[in-house]
Amino acid sequence: MRYALGVEYDGRPFCGFQSQADGCGVQDALQRALASVAQSSVTVVAAGRTDTGVHATLQVVHFDTTAQRPLSAWVRGVNASLPPALSVLWARDVADDFHARFSASARHYTYLLLTRQERPGLNAGRVGWYHRPLDVDSMQRAAKRVLGEHDFSSFRASGCQAKSPVKNLSVARVHASGDLVRFEFSANAFLHHMIRNLVGAFVYIGAGKHDDAWIDSLLAARDRRVAPPTFAADGLYFTGADYDARFALPFTRRDDALAA
């Protein structure tokens, strides 16, 4: 039987989603807890493999098992074994052709950036930081320029394993509330570090180092070396993925769970 889970996590205690030899990945923690409920080893696959320090308001995973358990065991039973920063929100049995990664038609991310002179304390590790106010309008104009299909090679980490650097951004939005700037992105798929690199370029524009049209020249260059440095993982949240309605999943997206 194949099961899907919706999970949330604070990325700080983990070394990213993916399983690591020393067991520090979100995947490792999930697999250990699921194995303790299934009484046999379990492998999970995620909608989006987040990097070290990246959070998830809603990550979708799937796994296969022959263990027969009520759905509540895959939620509360698993939560009893998970570390505090990781929690299962729902479980469903799904069709065998459901795949958390390959069935996802879109992925969503939010980046939270604190813009004030003093570094974050209360929200350290939960927000990125820039030391002065940014011009949100110019960043919003820049965001509109990256919408649609582009070759994002200039925003791609060197180790990125994606087959193609061409991705289709359906949402790229910037808004501010007080000193907190929120960047929202949706795409079919993202390149490695793509959002943190885009945020880095937007911050240069918001700080007045370049105008919003500069983002066109970065895209055209198709060269990582022309774009600004990667922004910190701290402010990045995986906020969900979209799946065909025939899979009948509960909520697979959670934009408003960032309050704390």
Next chain:
Amino acid sequence: MRYALGVEYDGRPFCGFQSQADGCGVQDALQRALASVAQSSVTVVAAGRTDTGVHATLQVVHFDTTAQRPLSAWVRGVNASLPPALSVLWARDVADDFHARFSASARHYTYLLLTRQERPGLNAGRVGWYHRPLDVDSMQRAAKRVLGEHDFSSFRASGCQAKSPVKNLSVARVHASGDLVRFEFSANAFLHHMIRNLVGAFVYIGAGKHDDAWIDSLLAARDRRVAPPTFAADGLYFTGADYDARFALPFTRRDDALAA
């Protein structure tokens, strides 16, 4: 010279505000960082001494020093030495009769409670948790009943050192946004564990175990043993204190800094 600071912190890495022999208090971290800037030992006094795990969106402290430093040194210089979860937001030189604790005419707290079946993961340690929805209206009615001057002995921790159990609550408010319930309290002063004990009673009422008038009988009993257990520190935030305008402090209250 006397200085006041506005600071924020995530309470999790600390053993409460107050200085401890092993140096794990917020006060210890502040004193170490201030001493490194002042090049001499410094003692700080806080508006409200928070317990282990309790956060602050805005805590006011004062200290005396003969060290002459620009105000920016008491902010950025100190922040460079503080642990990540603690940050100074502003510094001001103040009159010698300013006292962070005794000059405060009111103190403000917010308690965030996640009400859903699954325990918190992303916001573990940042919110309290109750495993099912609560009736906000009945809790709001109960909150109105504790407004004003009362003997809060039933909501007082056994070790509380306050001279009198009579406190005057000027704000006691409950509202909900999705599955997050927010309790707000303001008073001249609070007894030890008073908010966490009040939240415990409100949750019993919201869960339908008692009606809102029950809170009157708890107050009348003046006996800690009649009231429900203390709620977790996780969801409690010190959100500021009020001072006379003559002290000319920057913001000393921050209600909306809970987003992350």
